[in-house]
Structures are given as structure tokens and as C-alpha cells.
Amino acid sequence: SAVISQKPSRDICQRGTSLTIQCQVDSQVTMMFWYRQQPGQSLTLIATANQGSEATYESGFVIDKFPISRPNLTFSTLTVSNMSPEDSSIYLCSAGDRGYEQYFGPGTRLTVT
Amino acid sequence: GNSVTQMEGPVTLSEEAFLTINCTYTATGYPSLFWYVQYPGEGLQLLLKATKADDKGSNKGFEATYRKETTSFHLEKGSVQVSDSAVYFCALFNQAGTALIFGKGTTLSVSS
Numbered sequence: 001s002a003v004i005s006q007k008p009s010r011d012i013c014q015r016g017t018s019l020t021i022q023c024q025v026d027s028q029v030t031m032m033f034w035y036r037q038q039p040g041q042s043l044t045l046i047a048t049a050n051q052g053s054e055a056t057y058e059s060g061f062v063i064d065k066f067p068i069s070r071p072n073l074t075f076s077t078l079t080v081s082n083m084s085p086e087d088s089s090i091y092l093c094s095a096g097d098r099g100y101e102q103y104f105g106p107g108t109r110l111t112v113t
Numbered sequence: 114g115n116s117v118t119q120m121e122g123p124v125t126l127s128e129e130a131f132l133t134i135n136c137t138y139t140a141t142g143y144p145s146l147f148w149y150v151q152y153p154g155e156g157l158q159l160l161l162k163a164t165k166a167d168d169k170g171s172n173k174g175f176e177a178t179y180r181k182e183t184t185s186f187h188l189e190k191g192s193v194q195v196s197d198s199a200v201y202f203c204a205l206f207n208q209a210g211t212a213l214i215f216g217k218g219t220t221l222s223v224s225s
Contacts, residue, residue, distance in 0.1 A: 001159075033212055042202065043157075043215045092156055099210055101147060104157040 002027050002095055004105035012111045013083055020079045021108045023093030028073035030097045034066070037090040037107070046091075049076040083112045115140040119203045119216030126193050126223050134188040134219045136177075136203035146170075146179055146186040147204045147213070157202065160188075193223045 003026040013019050023032065032049040047055040047068055055068035070076040080087055088111050096102035120135040138146065148160040148170070161170030166181035175190045186203060203216040 031211060042217045043213075045212050045214075048212060094157075094213075099145070099206075101145075101159050101162055102213055103159065104149075106156040 002103040004095055004103055006093055006105040006108050010109040015084050015112055017083055018079055018081045020077050021091055023076045023105055025074045025095045029095040032076045032095045034078045035092040085112045088112045114208050115205055115214055117203050117205055117216040119219055123220040123222055128223055128225050129192045132190040132193045134201055136186045138184050138205050141208055144206045148177055148188050149202045151200045195223050195225050198223045
């Protein structure tokens with residue numbers, strides 16, 4: 001299994017600003033993902049972070065709002081840009097190898113005021 | 114595309130009661146199926162999985178059987194504990210076999 005850490009664990013940000021969330025995996029994995037979990041809701045996939053190329057975004061999510069980097073097989077970042085209160089959510093990083101279970105980080109709890 | 118439907122909660126039980134959380138799926142082919150658990154204030158943990166029809170996944174007293182004929186993967190535990198209080202998510206892979214698709218989650222609350 002993979003152990004995943006995220007930083008920061010939580011933050012309170014002002015509207016109009018940006019926050020970058022870091023995700024570190026303790027071993028090399030082929031696939032990394034970013035999910036959003038709005039209060040009391042299930043998980044929604046934002047994008048697949050591709051190593052060395054642009055992320056693949058799900059319908060309703062765009063690169064300008066959620067730029068993602070993945071410089072190597074163990075690290076990825078998600079930026080939430082030009083934040084509004086509607087962006088208040090838990091952001092979760094997950095990782096795994098194709099066709100196998102995914103492991104999740106502890107999440108970043110974001111509040112936008 | 115692939116999808117999963119999970120019973121609505123919350124589910125409230127007394128300690129040592131029997132638990133069933135229903136999960137049914139729609140999928141092309143026979144994708145692996147998963148149950149994840151989210152304890153208060155934490156991320157998701159993999160609880161159990163099944164990779165093919167008739168497989169039974171089990172962990173920490175929880176069990177779920179991959180039923181192809183009923184397209185179901187119901188979660189069961191014979192005797193719940195207060196420490197089992199959490200949100201439980203049923204999940205399967207998308208058609209590409211890459212990212213997970215989650216059910217809406219079922220909140221379980223166990224009282225002593």
C-alpha cells in the first residue's frame with residue numbers, strides 16, 4: 001500500500017486568492033488523482049494528474065481554475081485559483097497503479113471567506 | 114458509463130447489531146468493486162475489495178460479496194461497535210479503468 005501526505009491539512013483563505021495543495025506519495029505510482037468533497041457530499045473527481053504532461057480534467061473543471069502539476073511519479077500539486085466561498089471543500093489526493101485500489105491522503109480542508 | 118447507487122443514510126444502530134449497507138452498480142464488463150470508510154475528520158481508507166464475480170472481500174469483521182447476477186456489493190457486519198461510526202462509500206472504476214466513481218456515502222452511527 002502507499003502512504004500519502006498532503007499539505008496543508010487545512011487553510012482559511014480570502015476570496016480572490018489562490019492556494020496550492022501538495023500531495024506526496026511514499027512510493028512511485030502510475031496514477032494520481034485529485035478529488036473534491038463538498039460538505040456532507042460524496043467525492044467528485046477533478047482531474048487525473050499525468051506525469052510530464054497536462055492533467056486530464058473532468059467535465060465541469062478547467063485548468064485555469066484548478067491548475068495541476070505532476071513533475072515526477074511521487075508528487076503532485078493542485079492550485080485552487082481565484083477562490084470564492086463555493087470552493088470551500090475538502091480536497092483529496094489519491095494514488096495507485098492502473099486497475100488496482102487507490103489510496104487517499106488525509107485531505108485538505110479549505111474554507112474561503 | 115459506470116455508476117454506483119448506495120442506500121441513503123443515516124443508519125443508526127445499537128452496539129452489537131447487524132449491519133447491512135446496500136450497494137448496486139451499473140458497469141460495462143466486471144470492474145473491481147470497493148468499500149472505503151471515512152472516519153470523522155479523516156481521509157478515505159480502503160476497507161475491502163473484490164476483483165471478480167463471487168469474490169468476497171473482508172476486513173475488520175466487514176464482508177461484501179461481488180454478485181454479478183444482482184449487480185450488487187452489499188456491505189455487512191455481524192456485530193457493529195461504536196468505533197465503526199463513520200461514512201461508508203461504495204466505489205468502482207470508471208470505464209477507462211482508471212479513476213474511481215463513488216456512491217453518495219452512507220453515514221453509520223453506532224451507540225452504546
